[in-house]
Amino acid sequence: MVTMHSVYAHDGNPHVSPGKSKADSQKACVEPTDVMRKEHYLFLLHQRDETVIDGIRTKNHSLANCVDCHVSYDEKGKAIPINSEGQFCQECHVKTATNITCFSCHAAEPRFPNHAKNISNGDIDEISAIAKRIEDE
């Protein structure tokens, strides 16, 4: 907990994982980026008790929605588990040497892993195009 506030994976830099997620097309997350970087786990911790015990199912701080938005898709439009190597959650957590246990129980893929367009702003073609552009650069 103490080290949480002093160690970040990429201080001040934009996120480095490939921009193939819905989140990369958004201006900001559900809270300001700075706050999210430092305190996302607190939001999740808070929400988890509210959800399990009180049945509150709001979307802003729900882990399922984090995954839906932040998960990346490969060129075929298939979701890549968010805790696999180099992906959104895993990358920073490896750099800061903090273990994520969420995905031992929670799904690491979006609700519709084979229907990217349902939750992405664009469709599969658009995501593939983004992926290709990034690779070219």
Add this chain to the structure above:
Amino acid sequence: MSDYTLNKLKTPRILYWGIFLFLGFLILLGLASSAYMEHEGHYVTGMNNQIVWGLPHIFAVTLIVIASGVLNIASMSSAFNKKLYKPLAPLSALFAIAFLIAGLIILVLDLGRPDRLIVAMTTYNFKSIFAWNIFLYSGFFVILAIYIWSMLDFNVSRFSSLIGKIAFGWRIILTTGTGSIFGFLVAREAYSTAVLAPLFIVMSLLYGTAVFYLLLRVISKLQSIDIPPEITTSIRRLMIIFLLANIYFLILYHITNLYISKQIAVESFILLNGGGYTTMFWLGQVGLGLVVPLSYEMTNGENRGFALTITSIMVLVGGFFAVAVIIIGGQAFPLNIFPDHIILESSFYDSVIHSYTPSIFEFGLGIGGTSLALIIILILITNLKFIPSKK
């Protein structure tokens, strides 16, 4: 034994290191077993959704029961003012701590999520006997530590009798708590009786005394001294009393169950037609653990240390079976979900007697835990002054 001093264990270094490395190896095996079980999940064990508590719990409950029981010797001195046992009291308290740690470690390492031990230590549900036991065990640990300190440090020795009495009271409550883990399970027919709590107390007295005598004998061999005959005589007498008390409460427990007509099915399962469980009950728990040692002791002379050693071993093996019959036997008998019906079919084994074949990993964990108790004792008696000798 009014004039005595306490000393460190004096034994050849090679012997000490030999035992140390052997126990250390067993502990490593235990840790490896546990790590494997946690990594793969419990499907690699013999436990399943029918038999949810298995061999690790037999080991753990036996060790915790022993932990409370070995304190008997110290209690004889502090609570009942028996001078004979005063020199042995620190050793007795040390054994209690060691066995308590070992039992708890096994329980923790068998949890589905041992990494969440901190949750167990910080989040309590006060209706749960389990949660109470966490307090009882940690309290017992603290009291024992203070008790040992008061016995070893002359400056605070005036408190030792008082703390000894507190420890005595605490251990009775602690064993009641251990017995109640099973006693309050309303739906498990083999368990739903309050007689389990006193039964556990007399079991702890018996097994604890047996373990104490065996360890005392090992230590006296390592130290090349003899156990004073008056100690052997006295422990033998205790053992006979505890054997009789065990037989009494065991009969009471089964008579109580037989009296309640809806419990007759589970009783006849344990006593008559439970296959392996019936065998474990009659040959292990009753025969090897109670009747044979009692008649062996009754027909033997008073001062025979060797006979008492054999008796102690039989009592412990029988005790292991006794705990196994209670834990596994109680789960093997199917739940009576439909009292007016016969269950014909179920995908979840509702109608069958459950079988349990422990895996090598559960056994490894149990042996590793037991070795932990022994290595703690070995290290502490070699480095601190626990062993009495005449001036």
Add this chain to the structure above:
Amino acid sequence: MNNRRNFLVKSASALTMTFIVPSLLSSNVQAKKPLDQKVSNKQSWGMHIDVDKCVDGCTACVDACNEENGLTGFGRPETDSQWIRKVKIKDKTTDKITTMPMMCQHCENPPCCDVCPTGASFKRVDGIVMVNQHTCIGCRYCMMACPFKARSFVHETLTTQNTNAPRGKGCVESCNLCVNKIDHGSKTTACEDACIKSGHNAITFGDLKDSNSKVRLAIDSNSPRRLRNDLNLNQKVFYSNI
């Protein structure tokens, strides 16, 4: 399955228009709970099972539950999880043979919650008995305590969980009356859906406190009983015609 749940969420307003508003006219049925509000004790979820309507050999409810909650199993029946199961029983006196689904009975006084050392096993204020898997340490004491063998322990590493049913190795789990669906406004559970769809209509789910709910109508028009009534656990799953 996920599609259906999402459909329910997204079309909640449509549901309100078509189903709930008409029934408002005739009764005091409440609209679906807003997502940001806590569940309350104004509702008490329960189930009625008409055993005579349950068909031997049909496993629609079991299959639906497995799909809804992602219970795939590993082909090891002794350790694989079962949230709902079919049992076939014969009356000792009359020899009448019946078949029925068994699942968590959602006791008012649940023994599993009494024994749980961390309080992970808990009863929600709307009566659903479930496991908080964030605090479950996997001691299995609840499984020892449950009179109905309703709980399963996750014996293996899982990788293909459904978003709506998080579950993982080392924790205990059981039927939670499709809590995720219910919280998102669904009026049915997966097993009830499947039972209706199969044409048997043996399972009826609903709010026991709502005197006009279909589950209340089912209970009031039959004379159901609870299993192991002698234990006084006041379960919320009722069985008729056993």
